[in-house]
């Protein structure tokens with residue numbers, strides 16, 4: 001079997017799917033896979049290490065994280081991947097070890113929320129630790145990676161390539177966190193804008209209440225709001241704010257403005273309305289965080305009045 005040909009076709013197919021699905025891949029699409037030489041090639045299976053019938057070695061590995069912070073990534077830009085079970089000689093573990101020795105590129109899937117995955121490829125198994133029952137994985141650049149199997153030693157010892165893989169792996173981790181935050185927030189808000197209830201997922205964002213990068217700016221649902229593009233930008237730029245009692249206040253100068261229907265209905269119409277919150281109380285926006293934002297809004301409003 002043309003192993004390299006199947007992998008190349010899998011990467012091309014994934015690139016296309018990820019592009020038009022904005023990186024978030026439904027499980028059923030991956031389980032269905034694509035066709036190669038008349039045969040169906042699924043990309044995932046019931047186990048974390050997956051080998052389609054068409055290949056002798058695994059094609060993909062999948063992580064289902066236990067929580068937002070237990071993602072398997074380390075600070076030095078590597079990813080730990082647990083053996084299947086505790087037997088280092090289980091067929092799946094041998095498959096990954098062989099892929100490591102032959103420098104076979106694999107696909108990495110990370111579950112964002114149940115049923116939705118983010119993919120990274122090519123990934124390489126770069127280390128094997130039988131005492132911890134763990135492989136070490138790195139993501140590489142599809143255009144720069146040398147996976148021909150030739151000059152292996154040179155590739156592995158190359159410090160530049162090592163730094164590149166570490167950087168790309170860290171980038172993938174950030175992308176996973178961003179996308180997982182978005183999926184969790186949108187799901188909690190039942191895919192609708194908390195302000196205007198717009199339901200087009202393509203027009204929705206997961207907004208942070210305390211911005212990403214600030215203390216408390218964590219990617220958790222209670223620090224998030226599902227907002228349409230207009231309301232996300234308006235919220236970020238303090239055109240309006242949410243009081244800790246979940247009621248929207250539009251900035252005074254905007255309330256006094258006269259303009260077309262978007263201003264009238266889209267912004268001014270939000271004044272004194274209550275936001276839509278998720279059903280479970282534990283997912284409701286953090287009132288203390290809202291209060292901090294609201295104080296910034298009030299300070300700006302007062303300064304604008306001079």
Ligand SMILES: [Zn+2]
Pocket residue numbers: 193194195196197198227228229230231
């Ligand atoms: Zn909206």
